[in-house]
Amino acid sequence: MQILLISVFAAMASRVGMADPFSSCPSQAFLVQDTTARLYGVNLATGYYELLSDDLGTSERVNGLAFNFHDNYLYGWDYANGTLARITSNYEVVPLPILDLPDANFYVGDIAVHQNSYFFYRPGHSFGLYKVELDRPAGTPLRAERIVDGSTLNIPVFDLAFHPTNSFAYAVSRSGALYEIDTETGGATVRGNVGVTGTFGAAYFDVDGYLYISRNSDGQIFRIDLTASAPSAEFFAYGPASNNNDGARCAMAPIIPVDNSLIDFGDAPDSFGTTLSTNGARHDLGNGQIYLGQTVDGESDAWTHPLADDTADASNDDDGVVMVSNFDVGRPAILIAESSAPAFLNAWIDWNQSGQFDPEEKVFSQLYVDTGENNLLVDVPIWAKEGSTWARFRISSTPEVGPIGGVGDGEVEDYQITVSSQGTTVTSYPAAGEWITTAFEDNWPLIGDFDMNDLVVHLRTEHIALDGTVVGLQIEGEVAAVGGDYHNGFAIRLEGIDAASIAPTALQFWINDIAQTTSPLENSSGDAVFVVMQDAWDYVTRGEGCRFYRTEAGCESDVQMSFKLRIAFLDGVPESSFPAPPFDPFLFATPGHDRSYVFTQPPGRGLEIHLPGKLPTDRFDATYLNLADDHSDPANNVFFRTDTGMPWALQIGARWSYPLEFIDVDDAYPLFEPFVSSGGQTFIDWYIDENAADRSIFPNSE
Amino acid sequence: MRLLLTIMLVALSGCGGTSTGTSDDSPTTATPSPVPEHDGAASIRPPAGFEFATSQTLPIEIEVAASEPSGLYLTVCRATDHLTSDYRRCLMKTRMDDTQLTRSIEVPNDVDRLVVALWRMQPTQRVAEHVWNRERDGLVTFRVRH
Numbered sequence: 001m002q003i004l005l006i007s008v009f010a011a012m013a014s015r016v017g018m019a020d021p022f023s024s025c026p027s028q029a030f031l032v033q034d035t036t037a038r039l040y041g042v043n044l045a046t047g048y049y050e051l052l053s054d055d056l057g058t059s060e061r062v063n064g065l066a067f068n069f070h071d072n073y074l075y076g077w078d079y080a081n082g083t084l085a086r087i088t089s090n091y092e093v094v095p096l097p098i099l100d101l102p103d104a105n106f107y108v109g110d111i112a113v114h115q116n117s118y119f120f121y122r123p124g125h126s127f128g129l130y131k132v133e134l135d136r137p138a139g140t141p142l143r144a145e146r147i148v149d150g151s152t153l154n155i156p157v158f159d160l161a162f163h164p165t166n167s168f169a170y171a172v173s174r175s176g177a178l179y180e181i182d183t184e185t186g187g188a189t190v191r192g193n194v195g196v197t198g199t200f201g202a203a204y205f206d207v208d209g210y211l212y213i214s215r216n217s218d219g220q221i222f223r224i225d226l227t228a229s230a231p232s233a234e235f236f237a238y239g240p241a242s243n244n245n246d247g248a249r250c251a252m253a254p255i256i257p258v259d260n261s262l263i264d265f266g267d268a269p270d271s272f273g274t275t276l277s278t279n280g281a282r283h284d285l286g287n288g289q290i291y292l293g294q295t296v297d298g299e300s301d302a303w304t305h306p307l308a309d310d311t312a313d314a315s316n317d318d319d320g321v322v323m324v325s326n327f328d329v330g331r332p333a334i335l336i337a338e339s340s341a342p343a344f345l346n347a348w349i350d351w352n353q354s355g356q357f358d359p360e361e362k363v364f365s366q367l368y369v370d371t372g373e374n375n376l377l378v379d380v381p382i383w384a385k386e387g388s389t390w391a392r393f394r395i396s397s398t399p400e401v402g403p404i405g406g407v408g409d410g411e412v413e414d415y416q417i418t419v420s421s422q423g424t425t426v427t428s429y430p431a432a433g434e435w436i437t438t439a440f441e442d443n444w445p446l447i448g449d450f451d452m453n454d455l456v457v458h459l460r461t462e463h464i465a466l467d468g469t470v471v472g473l474q475i476e477g478e479v480a481a482v483g484g485d486y487h488n489g490f491a492i493r494l495e496g497i498d499a500a501s502i503a504p505t506a507l508q509f510w511i512n513d514i515a516q517t518t519s520p521l522e523n524s525s526g527d528a529v530f531v532v533m534q535d536a537w538d539y540v541t542r543g544e545g546c547r548f549y550r551t552e553a554g555c556e557s558d559v560q561m562s563f564k565l566r567i568a569f570l571d572g573v574p575e576s577s578f579p580a581p582p583f584d585p586f587l588f589a590t591p592g593h594d595r596s597y598v599f600t601q602p603p604g605r606g607l608e609i610h611l612p613g614k615l616p617t618d619r620f621d622a623t624y625l626n627l628a629d630d631h632s633d634p635a636n637n638v639f640f641r642t643d644t645g646m647p648w649a650l651q652i653g654a655r656w657s658y659p660l661e662f663i664d665v666d667d668a669y670p671l672f673e674p675f676v677s678s679g680g681q682t683f684i685d686w687y688i689d690e691n692a693a694d695r696s697i698f699p700n701s702e
Numbered sequence: 703m704r705l706l707l708t709i710m711l712v713a714l715s716g717c718g719g720t721s722t723g724t725s726d727d728s729p730t731t732a733t734p735s736p737v738p739e740h741d742g743a744a745s746i747r748p749p750a751g752f753e754f755a756t757s758q759t760l761p762i763e764i765e766v767a768a769s770e771p772s773g774l775y776l777t778v779c780r781a782t783d784h785l786t787s788d789y790r791r792c793l794m795k796t797r798m799d800d801t802q803l804t805r806s807i808e809v810p811n812d813v814d815r816l817v818v819a820l821w822r823m824q825p826t827q828r829v830a831e832h833v834w835n836r837e838r839d840g841l842v843t844f845r846v847r848h
Binding site: 428431 | 742743744745746747748749750752753754755756757758775777779780789790791792793794795796797799805807808809810811812813819821823824826827828
């Protein structure tokens with residue numbers, strides 16, 4: 001018998017080492033299921049799984065799965081041979097010869113990180129907790145050693161996992177009891193109840209020390225923070241369900257590798273649950289079949305508002321949900337959701353602006369959507385709070401999902417929306433999502449080089465009217481270029497709108513999405529003037545090797561300054577007397593900075609440059625008129641014109657590609673001259689890129 | 703003084719000016735820009751009163767049959783390449799509580815098409831879509847009858 005056993009072991013041993021280990025410590029978890037073992041790879045962050053092998057070379061189960069950090073092999077209990085087996089990188093089960101094994105099969109096991117030993121367990125007097133040292137010297141047989149009998153250590157668990165650093169193993173029972181097991185002594189401590197019940201057939205760790213458990217009945221994966229004083233299980237992802245389940249992963253691997261780009265995250269502020277650390281909404285792109293709109297992209301973690309990747313780069317995959325109508329309190333709102341495939345849509349809108357999606361804020365639940373455009377209706381509750389808020393849309397093959405956690409397919413898209421009062425009309429200029437451009441020459445009253453890029457600001461506006469009265473206004477802008485050395489401020493006047501009609505407490509002002517505490521409203525009486533910035537150079541920097549900001553070839557940095565103004569009118573303004581957008585945006589000289597070619601003292605706020613047809617404000621110093629090249633004619637309301645009638649500022653009806661530094665607008669856009677000379681009768685689209693001369697413009701159009 | 707200013711103009715016409723301001727990180731020198739070799743924009747003579755506008759006003763007039771169930775929703779948006787409504791780039795959105803609506807909207811000169819769409823809430827469906835074509839329809843009142 002001894003000879004026979006040795007022969008069997010020798011045969012087994014000869015197979016060991018024939019195949020390679022896994023190449024690294026993978027982030028992917030492994031899951032073995034079914035009575036004839038099938039091996040799956042699982043992304044715990046999303047629950048996405050794929051079949052790795054349905055033929056492990058055994059006709060029976062494999063259980064007690066473990067990933068060995070020390071040799072990068074998988075191990076598991078081989079039911080066919082009643083022993084521990086090594087599983088190679090080509091998914092072949094290779095049984096190991098082990099002396100002193102108990103005569104039974106085991107379904108609980110893992111390999112420690114602090115030592116190269118496999119521990120396996122089964123309750124009952126005849127069994128217990130065993131250890132097999134796997135790093136025995138060559139020629140020395142492996143041997144099982146019982147640490148404690150299964151009556152002394154009697155815990156109802158179905159898998160255990162070793163912590164990456166503290167040498168304890170952990171397991172969760174059917175009733176939710178969390179066990180901390182000292183495998184050296186066989187002692188176990190109950191750390192408390194994690195708050196979920198069921199058969200947790202697979203347990204895993206990540207390198208940060210989070211414990212993950214997978215529930216057999218529904219496949220849900222829960223995450224447990226063991227550093228908490230009372231650890232609890234939070235839902236983490238929807239994984240595969242199974243009656244027979246065991247899992248393992250390399251405990252030294254992060255849950256998502258930094259180079260991963262196959263998980264889609266949302267981009268709402270993190271209070272909604274967006275990043276991985278807040279168990280944010282995320283979808284695996286491995287399947288690639290279900291998404292909203294035309295495209296979806298992935299990242300290793302979320303970039304949340306205001307640094308969302310969808311706004312920070314040119315790739316915006318939030319393209320699947322269109323808000324057709326306004327969101328008026330107490331009224332239905334129309335949406336279009338475009339799906340790539342038949343799937344389920346779940347969605348939330350933060351009606352109460354609490355910064356999280358509450359259960360009563362779920363607007364679509366398990367909504368089946370078909371391939372293509374789906375017209376949808378959302379009832380805006382009467383209790384919805386007016387103002388800006390966030391919506392989250394999740395599509396997947398999983399019918400019911402929550403606002404956070406991982407899903408194995410699909411996409412999440414977050415949108416910022418505005419809730420307004422009933423029956424509003426929203427008018428956008430030039431259109432929602434589009435820009436116009438205001439471009440200034442700042443040498444006034446001297447003629448400059450007419451490259452029209454000394455200060456360039458993109459603008460768009462949106463005003464909300466109710467029963468013919470404008471009640472609110474939003475102005476957004478971005479500083480596209482600063483192409484001069486002078487220090488210039490920028491402001492916007494609402495012509496004919498008294499500053500006293502502005503609701504001061506409702507006035508909101510953001511720069512680069514950061515709320516400002518200083519009111520931009522300059523006047524206490526007279527026309528309302530909003531000072532966006534005192535000095536553009538305070539907000540932008542030149543690129544390396546660039547003299548100015550975004551006006552030279554090779555200096556194509558991102559836009560560095562954006563702003564948003566939200567204005568409410570105390571008693572409303574009749575639409576008929578509301579000024580035309582973009583109102584009166586103007587440049588002024590930054591106080592305290594010289595413009596010494598003409599002015600013996602810094603002209604400061606008294607120097608303004610307005611668009612053609614606009615008048616100076618009451619803070620303008622009229623003594624500057626008609627200095628140098630200025631040929632204003634105040635008696636006829638003509639200001640800031642040269643002797644030929646050319647202005648120092650232009651408004652362009654698009655996100656304009658202004659001339660490169662020192663290139664005259666007439667050279668950059670050859671159709672400008674006939675447009676102007678004809679009084680705007682010809683070549684009315686002179687300003688589009690297609691009409692520009694080669695290598696003469698700074699590309700801005702989108 | 704006029705002579706002095708003229709000399710300065712020749713020497714210093716360029717992109718922006720100099721600053722001797724107090725900001726530490728701000729530019730401290732201003733190299734005069736090259737003077738354009740031709741007169742360029744400075745020599746253009748616009749007609750008196752011309753304000754360089756690059757957008758134009760388009761009046762629109764919507765009339766809905768009295769038999770139409772109440773609660774139609776109106777959008778005026780830029781057009782997609784397929785001449786459908788691009789709801790991400792709308793100029794106006796409003797509920798139609800009356801059978802008539804008249805508005806004026808500003809259309810940038812490079813925008814050749816807009817789409818006026820009418821939606822019914824229950825069931826949620828688009829009931830009409832009309833394309834404004836600058837070349838065909840011009841800037842006279844764009845009338846939609848439904």
